[in-house]
Amino acid sequence: MKAMYKNIIEFNGGRYFWFASALLVACIGIYISQGALTPPNGGTWQGYVLGSIGAFLILLLAYLGVRKRRYSSNLGTVQGWTSAHIYLGASLLLVATLHCAFQFGWNVHTLAYALMCGVIFSGFYGLFAYLRYPEKMASNRANQNLDGRFNELDELDKQGKDIAERCDTDIQTLIASAIARTSLGGGLLSQLFGRDNSKLEMNASKDNVSRVEVVDNANQQAAIDYIAQRIPNVSKKQEAQDLQDVLYIFGRRREVLNRMRREISLQARLKVWLMFHIPLTVALILALIIHIISVFLYW
Numbered sequence: 001m002k003a004m005y006k007n008i009i010e011f012n013g014g015r016y017f018w019f020a021s022a023l024l025v026a027c028i029g030i031y032i033s034q035g036a037l038t039p040p041n042g043g044t045w046q047g048y049v050l051g052s053i054g055a056f057l058i059l060l061l062a063y064l065g066v067r068k069r070r071y072s073s074n075l076g077t078v079q080g081w082t083s084a085h086i087y088l089g090a091s092l093l094l095v096a097t098l099h100c101a102f103q104f105g106w107n108v109h110t111l112a113y114a115l116m117c118g119v120i121f122s123g124f125y126g127l128f129a130y131l132r133y134p135e136k137m138a139s140n141r142a143n144q145n146l147d148g149r150f151n152e153l154d155e156l157d158k159q160g161k162d163i164a165e166r167c168d169t170d171i172q173t174l175i176a177s178a179i180a181r182t183s184l185g186g187g188l189l190s191q192l193f194g195r196d197n198s199k200l201e202m203n204a205s206k207d208n209v210s211r212v213e214v215v216d217n218a219n220q221q222a223a224i225d226y227i228a229q230r231i232p233n234v235s236k237k238q239e240a241q242d243l244q245d246v247l248y249i250f251g252r253r254r255e256v257l258n259r260m261r262r263e264i265s266l267q268a269r270l271k272v273w274l275m276f277h278i279p280l281t282v283a284l285i286l287a288l289i290i291h292i293i294s295v296f297l298y299w
Contacts, residue, residue, distance in 0.1 A: 008079055008082050008083045008086070009083065009086065011079055011080055011082075011083035012080070012083075015083070016080075016083045016084045016086070016087040016088065017087050019084075019087070019088075020087035020088055020090065020091040021091075023053075023088075023091055023095075024091050024094055024095070027050055027053065027094065027095050027098055028094075028098070030046045030049055030050060030098075031046060031050065031098040031101075033046055034046050034047075039101075040098075040101035041100075041101045041103060042099055042100050042101060042103070042109075042295075047099055047100075047101065050095060050098050050099035051099040051295075053095055053099075054092060054095045054096045054099050055288060055292065057088055057089075057091070057092045057095065058092065058116070058284065058285065058288060059285075060088065061085055061088060061089050061092070062281055062285060064081050064082065064084075064085045085123075086123075086127060089119075089120055089123050090120070090124075092116065092120060093116075093117065093120050096113055096116055097113075100113060108287060108290050108291055108294060109291050109294075111287050112284065112287035112288050112290075112291045115280055115283050115284040115287050116284055118276070118280045118284075119277060119280045119281050119284050122273050122276045122277040122280060123273075123277060125273045126273040126274070126277060129269055129270050129273060130270065133266045133269055133270050134270075136266055137263060137266045137267070140259055140262045140263055140266065141259075141263065142259070146260065146263050146264075149256055149259060149260045149263070150260075152256055153253065153256050153257070153260070156249050156252055156253050156256065157179045157253075159245075159249055160175050160179060160246060160249045160250075160253075161175065161176070161179070163175070163242050163245055163246055163249070164176065164246075166238075166242055167239070167242055167243070167246070169203075170202075170203040171227070171230070171243070171246070173201055173202070173203060173212065174200065174201070174202060174223055174226060174227070175223075175246065177199075177200055177201035177202075178198070178200050178217060178220065178223045178250070181198055181199040181200060181201070181214075181217065182198045182217075182220075182253075182257065183195075183196060183197035183198045183199075184257065184260060184261065184264070185264055188268070188272070191264050191265060191267075191268040192265060192268045192269060192272065193265065194261040194262060194264070194265040195261075196218040196219055196257070196261065197218070198216075198217040198218055198219075198220065199214050199215065199216065199217055200214065200215050200216075200217035200222050200223055201213070201214055202215055202222070202226065219254055219258070220250050220251075220253055220254040220257070221254075223250050224247065224250050224251065224254070227243055227246055227247045227250065228247060230243055231243045231244065231247070
């Protein structure tokens with residue numbers, strides 16, 4: 001997948017890089033042509049030309065979202081549109097800055113500029129994510145996809161429950177609760193950072209009163225520690241073997257769960273930028289329309 005996005009950047013020998021570079025040179029020339037007698041601003045003919053170019057680029061780039069879903073279109077390939085989106089989107093930052101002649105204030109015009117910057121920089125993050133994370137996902141999967149991990153986890157849980165039937169009550173409670181209270185995924189922040197909010201019910205004794213308490217079991221560590229401490233104290237060989245088997249299962253569960261959390265985290269990082277990029281794009285188009293109408297009405 002990383003190679004695919006590298007091909008997007010280098011599409012047709014970097015065609016859109018050179019096109020965007022030529023566009024920027026032309027826009028800089030238009031800006032400079034305003035001269036000393038007419039201070040650069042968005043109200044000169046040069047400012048209107050630069051603004052028109054910027055508005056056209058915004059609408060053209062927004063069309064990519066439509067084009068990606070029209071596979072029968074004859075207007076070029078999705079790969080070509082995406083390459084153009086990257087380079088023309090980056091060039092828009094300078095085009096819009098030249099259009100406003102570096103003049104900012106508390107008004108709808110600067111709001112449109114700020115929204116445009118938000119769209120562009122969220123797009124930069126999207127490009128970074130698609131260049132960086134797919135390779136990490138492939139390495140993390142180790143030839144097993146997320147569905148395969150779920151199947152393996154289910155099999156480990158089944159094995160653990162089967163062994164629990166031969167163990168003491170406290171081990172049965174531990175295995176059942178560790179499986180039932182295993183946390184995977186969760187809210188957006190938990191997904192992004194791979195947080196493990198797993199819990200565990202353990203038999204505890206205080207003041208000669210036996211009770212069950214819920215403790216943190218992040219990384220399955222509490223369960224592993226408890227089982228490891230029990231092994232040297234058992235007297236029966238079969239009981240020791242059962243605990244050894246349970247210890248192996250929880251060690252394997254930890255590895256599988258960590259890989260699953262890593263997969264979920266990387267997938268979330270690939271997608272989270274769209275939660276900002278798309279709404280900001282819609283807001284930008286609305287602000288752009290208001291900007292254009294106000295210019296023609298009051299300038």
